[in-house]
Amino acid sequence: MNKQEQFQSELNMLLDKMTLLSQDTFKAELPDYKSSEVHTVEFIGKHADSNVTTIANSLYVTKGAVSKMSKRLINKGLIESYRDKDNQKERYFHLTPKGQEVFDIHERLTKQIMQRDESVFKDNADQIKVVLKFLKTYNIYLDKELSETKNK
Amino acid sequence: MNKQEQFQSELNMLLDKMTLLSQDTFKAELPDYKSSEVHTVEFIGKHADSNVTTIANSLYVTKGAVSKMSKRLINKGLIESYRDKDNQKERYFHLTPKGQEVFDIHERLTKQIMQRDESVFKDNADQIKVVLKFLKTYNIYLDKELSETKNK
DNA sequence: CATTTTTTGTTTCCTTGTCAACAAAAATTA
DNA sequence: TAATTTTTGTTGACAAGGAAACAAAAAATG
Numbered sequence A, B: 001m002n003k004q005e006q007f008q009s010e011l012n013m014l015l016d017k018m019t020l021l022s023q024d025t026f027k028a029e030l031p032d033y034k035s036s037e038v039h040t041v042e043f044i045g046k047h048a049d050s051n052v053t054t055i056a057n058s059l060y061v062t063k064g065a066v067s068k069m070s071k072r073l074i075n076k077g078l079i080e081s082y083r084d085k086d087n088q089k090e091r092y093f094h095l096t097p098k099g100q101e102v103f104d105i106h107e108r109l110t111k112q113i114m115q116r117d118e119s120v121f122k123d124n125a126d127q128i129k130v131v132l133k134f135l136k137t138y139n140i141y142l143d144k145e146l147s148e149t150k151n152k
Numbered sequence C: 001c002a003t004t005t006t007t008t009g010t011t012t013c014c015t016t017g018t019c020a021a022c023a024a025a026a027a028t029t030a
Numbered sequence D: 001t002a003a004t005t006t007t008t009g010t011t012g013a014c015a016a017g018g019a020a021a022c023a024a025a026a027a028a029t030g
Helices: A003-029 A035-046 A052-059 A062-076 A097-116 A119-122 A125-150 B001-027 B034-048 B052-059 B061-077 B097-116 B118-123 B125-150
Strands: A079-082 A094-095 B079-081 B091-095
Touching: A003 A035, A003 A097, A003 B097, A003 B125, A035 A052, A035 A062, A035 A094, A035 A097, A052 A062, A052 B079, A062 A079, A062 A094, A062 B061, A094 A097, A094 B061, A097 A119, A119 A125, A119 B001, A119 B125, A125 B001, A125 B118, B001 B034, B001 B097, B034 B052, B034 B061, B034 B097, B052 B061, B061 B079, B091 B097, B091 B118, B097 B118, B118 B125
Parallel strands: none
Antiparallel strands: A079 A094, B079 B091
């Protein structure tokens, strides 16, 4: 297995484990909400007044999915939707107080989960710098790839 | 944003982009098969004679999902299932010649996609060593976390 | 060896996402 | 400005996975 294959492999394993570990925490503290719901609340909380298309593109799901999800979140009282006077086509969203609560709990849990792994980052601070540098380089490279693919 | 947050963020972006880029390739060359189907074929190809539970645990899905998926793959003629004479409870799988074709195409595409990013790894060989070292350390750390969580 | 417990796989119901067709609104074009 | 094109969001049909109940087989227990 060459370096690149190893990278892929280690990355996939890492992500799988992270998902497994965080699932339990969120299920325990936010049992009434699915992870996709919380994820959407998180996005709307961080990007108030975004429309359906923006949310869909950001979360890598279809507009239809966001349309349905938004209805569910409205029914659960987590978000509200509204239209601009000047733009009757697009639909915007923001959190309700109840949605903000869910958002805050999510933030707290995220920090808690990060603290769990804090020591790995503290103990390897010198390596992290290199890791981050590489990840950024790779991301920029893929951005180029993506824009090339788009223009085909 | 601290180093850990940056790491999470860069990682998520990287994975999203990789998924986007490979989706198109696979859709173009294996249009008759969903990515989950190809993924299962890949696993069975690499781990012949595994049973439903093993596949489920490895792919992080439920046994029910594997049970249904295996039927679909059998109907499409990609895999065959059989039982051992000594064990009538478990069901094992292996690829058919047609399944092997799909497997080979998947392998070819995977290599092709990796070649696309080859230069990033060649040009930063020194960084990669550090990156891999860190990923391995982190993986081992999470293994410990997971075994602790299990025992609760 | 008989009984109980665990493991294994299947099925049904439910949720949630995609896809594609669609209507309404906005933007572009001529 | 009128006609056309594009963008935006919704809907219904369908696909696919999760949870839980279940039966059959194997393993553990006494």
